[in-house]
Amino acid sequence: MADSEKRKVLFIVNPISGSNQKYRLTDEITRICEKHHLIAEFFKTTGENDKQKISKAIEKHAPDVVTAVGGDGTVNMVAGLLKNTGIKLAILPTGSANGMAYELNIPTNMDSAIGIIARNVSKRIDLLMINNQHLAVHLSDLGMNARIIKRFDREKIRGIYGYSRQFFKELKSPSKFKCIVQYKDRHPRKYKAVMVVMLNTHYFGTGAMVNPVGKIDDGKFEIVVIKPYPWYYIFRMFLAFFSGRIHRLRHIRIISCSYAKITVTPPQDLQIDGEPTGEIRNIEIENIPKAVDVIYNDRQEHLLFKPSRILK
Structure with a gap:
């Protein structure tokens, strides 16, 4: 498959989140993406002006999908930047709290999670605004x-x-x-x-x-x-x-x-x-x-309780 036919995925990596400190995460993601015919680009957060820097990275790389690599806090930051843009949001759960990944049936196994990104099944979901802020x-x-x-x-x-x-x-x-x-x-x-x-x-x-x-x-x-x-x-x-x-x-x-x-x-x-x-x-x-188009796992094989009301 030619590179021009491959989908580009920008991974927003929180390097201090959960297991992200334990090994060379970007190398592993790149290897798995190549197997699934995806082009991987990366941005690592620093805690300083991350939103502005991520916005510039999105503009630079023009990705088809932006993936939050971390916990719910990282997902929240990325979702806010993708709201009403048409760019798809994906999740690679590596944080201490991975509630949204559980909700969308995304496993913590990296190969499986990137395989779900490659399948590209998505749906537009609602978000909440609290105190207009x-x-x-x-x-x-x-x-x-x-x-x-x-x-x-x-x-x-x-x-x-x-x-x-x-x-x-x-x-x-x-x-x-x-x-x-x-x-x-x-x-x-x-x-x-x-x-x-x-x-x-x-x-x-x-x-x-x-x-x-x-x-x-x-x-x-x-x-x-x-x-x-x-x-x-x-x-x-x-x-x-x-x-x-x-x-x-x-x-x-x-x-x-x-x-x-x-x-x-x-x-x-x-x-x-x-x-x-x-x-x-x-x-x-x-x-x-x-508000945001999110990639989810439509096969529901890893949850004990099936989310029958989630994405019907």
Whole structure:
């Protein structure tokens, strides 16, 4: 196959993400791309003016696909630059948190993931805009999980063990807060909560399904309110999360909308795609329909729970 017939893929590599520090990643990607008849180009992030530099790299290389090589934070940055451009987004999951890769059924095996890029099956999906400032690709939340991620971000222990350690610390005494949700022309809904999740995806990165009722491309998103629960309810919650039945529990409320405002008292930690943003009292969320064209795995062979509602 002539080079002029091959598709060009620009890989945006976060060199400090997960396993990217362990071996010569670009050499391995180049080798696999050659096998799949793809031309690989690379840009490595430095943490300084990355968005501007990536934009210039996209202009220079004119790729067919831009691939985020890292975790959810890297995916978020790349997706924001590709929004409404027509250039496809792909994911090579190598981060501590790979929630969006799990959502799109992208395995961590590099050869398999690049094979999915080569198959080029894609779909336009919705994104969320938060406070007219932050883009959310996978999910955002207030309260318990955001505090876990903030502590996890400060710890030197990474991976699932590091997250689990912080999770069980928080589980012992989750903090309650008041929450008011305003959407459409309805009266504000008031709740007591330990966590509020905003997403149009389905899964946490662990594979727990927090949103069984949503679709990733229907012009709406879901607000999942997790209300205070007694300690003995934890095991039932775990079972419901991993069986896709969380919406049937009396301690869960799910609201579908395209725009909403949320007020919490006292202010709560907010995280967006695995990145802590600090405490906040008011949050405004708007759905951005069909904002980015993303490559996904349509064969669904690696997930325990099949995402039947995701990409229909």
